[in-house]
Amino acid sequence: MVTVLVILILCLTAIGIAYLIHSGSKKDYVIDYETKNYNKSLYKGDTFAKDLCVTSNNVSLEGYADDDSLGAAGLFDIKNNTVLYADNIHTQLYPASTTKVMTAYVALKYGNLDDIVTISENAVNLDADAQVCGFEAGDQVSMYDLMNGLLLYSGNDAALAIAEHVGGSVEAFVQKMNEEAKALGATNTNFVNPHGLHDPQQYTTAYDLYLMFNACSKNPTFIDIISQKSYSATITSADGDQWTTEWIPTNYYSAGEATPPEGVNVLGGKTGTTDEAGSCVILYNQDMESNPYISVIMGADTKTILYDDMTALLAVGVGTKSSKN
Template identity: 50%
Template sequence: MTILTVSVLFTGCADKKFTKEYDITNSDYAYNITNVAENLTLKPFAADLCVVSDNVLSDDIDDSLSEAAALFGVDSRQVLYAKNVNEKLYPASITKVLTALIALEKGKLDDVITVSKDAEIKESGAQLCGFKEGDKITLEQALHGLLMYSGNDAGVAIAEYISGSVEEFSDLMNETAKKLGATNSNFVNPHGLSDENHYTTAYDLYLIFNAAMKYDKFVEIINTDSWTTSYTLSNGSSKEITFKTTNLYLKGDEKSPEGVTVIGGKTGTTNAAGSCLVLLSKNESGNPYISIVLKAGSRSILYTQMTDILGEINK
């Protein structure tokens, strides 16, 4: 077994020099290794990512409004705001960003999914698109229902399409999260309904969302306020359905700070998780930012804090 001892600069939003010994045959490491003309080339895992260990606060943001929150410059790799970004919390429906990422990696948009009875979630308060056993939907339709309307039944349909079962898909979610560096998370379902073993952090969600936004279809869907389509019911007839976004910035009910454009994102709400939101926004120069708020006390408080956080972009 070959062991390397390397001393390199861990780059990102903070510079931390450290020496790490590891096995180059193991895929679980902090560096990507490539063989170039039989020479090992090391690239820091976080070379293109924000890195944060301590709180980065602002006098213009009320830190008491949520349990955790953050603002990351995607291209600049700057941490503009961070509070409790490594605290393990329930993500609610922000979970669906990881579900969508895997679907886009593994699936084909025009593939047809036959909905199973397991998608007909009976839990009180669960957001549902209304898909029934035997209905046929495309992956693209499922993704719109998942990301725009936050349909939990769409999440189950996608999970079973990709992996055959929710349990197998959850294993894939955790495997994918780990590869992204989201090592403080554990997922047990594709939709985010509460489970004590289903949790993540604001920083892990940044890593997951950052990966998802590299797919044009993901950005297109989260940037859509209304989308109408028709799918096939179990009896062979056609049904038209319209998905509307749950994002109040896209709906026009909330206004972002001047000079900041909200592209889209994902909402999430359960009793245990509180009100949650992750956003992709751009400044006047077109530079992208990812902002996250977890466990705000209410929807109005959530958007108040998110707007204040977005205000940091223009400073």
């Protein structure tokens, strides 16, 4: 009887293998899954993913109309570990300055916010049209000020200065970004710089971005920084003179250029815009009971589309929950 059972199991196994080999669609799916490596560890369920929102598929949201012009969009209920909406969240896209979420994560994990950083020539060697805080080589500024310049104003010079100070070099810091991203489960992501200026080898997904942003949100300092409506930084120039500058958030909700829907409090977030990436934003939100949500849209054609779609998504996914309670 045991021998017959073993033979039966072997036969069924062989049939299954033969099916995978000879069935074109099934084979394509398996190879595609292995190639793209869609956060496989997350789908084991009981270990890594127990405190995360997880889905491998698109998730519809009643009352919200999909916008096919977007690269990807997602809404995550952090309290209940639930994906409320997902559209192409595992598609690899260019991140633009949403890259700085991972820069912040590494800086907060390995840096000292009380450190005084001297701005290098390399940190200010950027194209004239790049978003910058306005530092000059030799300026001295605290790490805390740099973090505000990074997250609120999206300064590319701040990103480079942080990378050099915390990592010893930009290259070493970026290596740490990739290591930490993989440790968080962001296996569809690759970084080659800490600021997000376009590089064809720098990419992420909306879901990976959620993983990184969610990890950052566990740090109260991160939430405190992104929640501000403005920040005044103090810079000491190379000749000893001090000056101050004010940074306004680049996300339209915090800057007062977009209005959150009723029942939704947008605490803050991180934006990103390049020609190749389109307009992107990831946000930390709360309903009227202060329950947390993370929302993300990538690849909008314009900022108007970006914020119109985000407002509609939050209204249905978060605002309606508040009104029902």
